[in-house]
Amino acid sequence: MELKAEKQTLKALLAVDEQQFRIPPYQRPYSWTREQIDDLWTDLIENVQAGHFIGSVVLAAEDDARPLVIDGQQRLTTLMLILGAVRDACHARGMTNDVQQIEKRFIADDLANGDAQFKFRTGNANWPVFRDFTLRSVGDPLRKAESSALDKDMRARNRALLSNRDRIVSLLASHLEHLPEPGQEKWLRDFWKALLGKVELVVIAVRDLGDAFLLFETLNDRGLQLSAADLLKSHMLGEIAKRSAEEDVDQAASSWDGMLDDLGAGVDVTRFLRHYLLGYVPKVKKDSVFDQFKELVKDRGAESVLADLRTAAAAYGEFEAPAKAGHEQTSAVLKDLATLRAVTCYIALLPARRYLAEKDFVEFARLAEVLTYRYSSVVGRGTNEIEPVYHRAAKILHDSQGTRLAEARETLIAAMPDAEQFRVAFQRLEMGRQYLVRYTLQRIEQALHPALEKMVDVSTLVHIEHVMPQTLNKDWSVSLGSFADQYQEYVNRWGNLTLLFAGLNIPASNKAFEQKKRYYGDSQVKITQELCQYETWGPEQIDARQRWLAEVAEHVWRVYPVPHDQLPTLRYEHKTSLDDFRERVGALWPVIAPYATDTTAQEIRSLATRLPGHLAGHTDHSSLAGKIADGLTELLQGWEDYSHSDRRLVRAVAEYFLEPEDSAPDELPGGLDDDRAALIAAFAALDRQLPSCLQS
Known part of the structure; x- marks a missing residue:
């Protein structure tokens, strides 16, 4: 690995003429949080005059004029946001020379056209906002200040960038407010000079992009800064970069x-x-x-x-x-x-x-x-x-x-x-997770009474009802009698819970059981209606109902195993539809095989939409081409029942037909015979009846 590492100030990093640092398009967008901004700001305010080390930057410098920033984009972007805010504060105070000095660090080549003039180019998601709100000079008519003018998607993609820009402006303004007005200009001048001259980085440059990814991965090998997903992305891109452009x-x-x-x-x-x-x-x-x-x-x-x-x-x-x-x-x-x-x-x-x-x-x-x-x-x-x-x-x-x-x-x-x-x-279960209670009661209701049409799965309409209410009032204390001491033990048991539509649940509330039964009788939910058979309600009834619910649930959530004698042995070799098809097409298989790739059911369904346009190119064989297309359409209509092997087979036949330059070019006499043979083999391999249009 050819590697060059040196400590540089921010000023030295940005000093090379006609050099533009680029964030590769595969880097994630700017994403620093407010907490990270506040931490950096505090560090700079307290330490920048004495010097402040901000970490490493990894560059892939295959092109010295356009190095790629593989690691460090978040910090560099934030430092440029801070410089932009300081530049704007200087401009507001008429500090023209300071403004010009700062903006020199934003420009790589003032004679270049368009975006090539700027020193630091972010990824595509952030670039228009970063360029127009931060890098453009204060006198540039294309400079923007109000994010409200951006469209919704642009604001969403740049939420962190815009939010942090505003936060930095606010922190800077707050700091300046605590300084006497005559001293504000001096502080701004000292601050931006320190930012450029005393903020230090270790700049690590490698020539090869693959080496840059490897270095990035090594610097983050314990996942302290990045997730496994970030590291994996970097590693795979690095491996690809070793062999590819x-x-x-x-x-x-x-x-x-x-x-x-x-x-x-x-x-x-x-x-x-x-x-x-x-x-x-x-x-x-x-x-x-x-x-x-x-x-x-x-x-x-x-x-x-x-x-x-x-x-x-x-x-x-x-x-x-x-x-x-x-x-x-x-x-x-x-x-x-x-x-x-x-x-x-x-x-x-x-x-x-x-x-x-x-x-x-x-x-x-x-x-x-x-x-x-x-x-x-x-x-x-x-x-x-x-x-x-x-x-x-x-x-x-x-x-x-x-x-x-x-x-x-x-x-x-x-x-x-x-x-x-x-x-x-099941008999020990209590309220706990509401989603689980709702799911259980809904499925039991649907299993017991499948013919009834009711919207028990709409949570906004159906509430979980405590038969014995969550608040123990006087009526319920009297009703429970000696069982009142067991109230807390039983109130959230599943046997005490049911489903009740909102319009009934709210008025039923904490009423006595005899009054609640009027609402239960009006319910569309059968397991709630059945509560009306009880004369009283307390721990004994709750236990009994929970035992019943457990018995019903054991039948609802039950799977009967497949008989052992129907299971294939480990050495059993299943002949798939694709294997059968390969044997049937014989010599055609090598030219069809590249089309037999993994595919989803939805992709199989979409293949049918390409057939009409393809037929337009078959004027000399319109009759046979139409028959093949009709047969393919029928074959594709079975997408819902196709297995993985079936989908590969059907995709292969369809894609083969859609390719005019196959083993027998379609425009030649007999050029569609191979397509017809493949389609007939497909119907046979899938054990489907051959359409009449292909039988002659």
């Missing part, structure tokens, strides 16, 4: 950002990475996520790992936001899992989502829901005990690409607490 690194960075978009805002990226790893290795500590990914990158290659993470992130994003799934039953089960906070099962759901057809995935996810409810929600066993179970199921699905689904199901079923454990634990 800068534009390939940019493309990989865009793919990483796309992964984050697929995950969705607010998703714990490190948790996602850990769950991904647990599909392959049995144990992953949170602080070892980065180290284990380094081994994975070493074995598979950075590009392969990144592509696989993109696929996994799309599924994980659906788990976190079920509406993204685009399939009613899938969205419904993912919503129930989200209600249960059932994140641990995502370990096994990741390969399940990749390899299984929608129907099979829904059934597998429902099984995970039952296991979560019995094992964690009711019996209360810990995550550390269930993670290995989900790892084993995930590995089975990965290794078999979903074909050993029955074995994966049996792995989860084997971990289920038995009926007696479940009932005993």
